[in-house]
Amino acid sequence: MRDAELSPERRPAVPYLKIPKSGDPYLEGYRCGHCGAVFLADRLACASCTTRGEIKPIRLSNTGKLYNYTIVHRSFPGVAVPFVFAIVDLDDGGSIKGNLVGVEPRPDAIQFDMRVKVMFVDANVRDKQGNSYLAYVFTPA
Numbered sequence: 001m002r003d004a005e006l007s008p009e010r011r012p013a014v015p016y017l018k019i020p021k022s023g024d025p026y027l028e029g030y031r032c033g034h035c036g037a038v039f040l041a042d043r044l045a046c047a048s049c050t051t052r053g054e055i056k057p058i059r060l061s062n063t064g065k066l067y068n069y070t071i072v073h074r075s076f077p078g079v080a081v082p083f084v085f086a087i088v089d090l091d092d093g094g095s096i097k098g099n100l101v102g103v104e105p106r107p108d109a110i111q112f113d114m115r116v117k118v119m120f121v122d123a124n125v126r127d128k129q130g131n132s133y134l135a136y137v138f139t140p141a
Contacts, residue, residue, distance in 0.1 A: 009131055009132075010131070010132050010133070010134050011127075011131050011132070011133050011134070012025075012133070012134055013123045013125075013133045013134060013135040013136075014135075014136075015041075016028050016029065016040045016041070017120075017134060017135070017136060019134060024120075025120045025134060025136075026059050026060065026062070027059075027060040027062075027096065027118065027136065028057055028058070028059060028060065029057070029058050029060045029093075029094050030042050030043065030055045030056065030057055030058065031055070031056055031058045031093065032046035032048060032049060032051060032054055032055055033051075033054035033055070033056060034046060034049055034051035034054050035048050035049040035051065036093065037049065037093075038058070038060075038090075038092075038093035038094030039055075039094070040094070040096065042055060042057070043055055058092075060090055060092065060094055060096070061090040061091040061092040061093075062117055062118040063090070063091050063115065063116070063117045063118070063141060064088040064089050064090040064091050064096075064115075064116055064117075064118075064138075065088065065089055065091075065113045065114065065115055065116065066086055066087075066088055066100070066110070066111070066112055066113060066114045066116055066138075067086075067087045067088060067089045067095060067112070067113075068086070068087045068112070069084050069085065069086040069087070069100060069110060070084075070085050071083075071084055071085075071105045071106070071107070072084070072085055082105040083099055083101075083105060084099065084100040084101075084103060084105050084110065085097070085098075085099055085100070086098060086099065086100040086116075086138055088116055088138055098136055098137055098138055099137045099138065100116065100137070100138045100139070101119075101137045101138070101139055102139040102140055103140060114140060114141075115140070115141035116138040116139060116140060116141055117138065117139055117140075117141045118136050118137075118138060119136065119137050119138070119139050120134055120135070120136050121134070121135055121136070121137055122134065122135070123135040
């Protein structure tokens with residue numbers, strides 16, 4: 001066996017989270033070169049303007065503002081509740097969903113349009129080979 005097969009590695013929890021060999025992790029999106037629309041998944045045609053062949057990968061911003069949220073009180077067994085699930089409009093375009101941490105899960109503690117930043121965290125999950133998974137959350141900026 002090769003050494004790479006024996007040693008566990010860190011993997012992204014979602015396909016749009018990129019972990020370069022050197023440098024910090026980041027979220028990757030795709031921008032239409034015609035209209036500027038931003039998406040999380042690669043596509044053949046822009047869902048906004050239908051232009052084909054002009055979708056290019058981009059590094060998404062690590063900052064944005066809270067667009068919407070819900071406070072989750074019931075979840076899967078083993079998931080601590082309540083927690084805040086949010087939709088964030090990123091500064092350079094695109095919207096992304098994730099958990100908002102570092103705030104009390106109460107409506108009076110959360111403000112729409114509040115500034116947030118992306119933080120990368122260990123997902124506290126290991127697969128059978130011992131690989132760990134990196135996830136992202138939002139925190140107040």
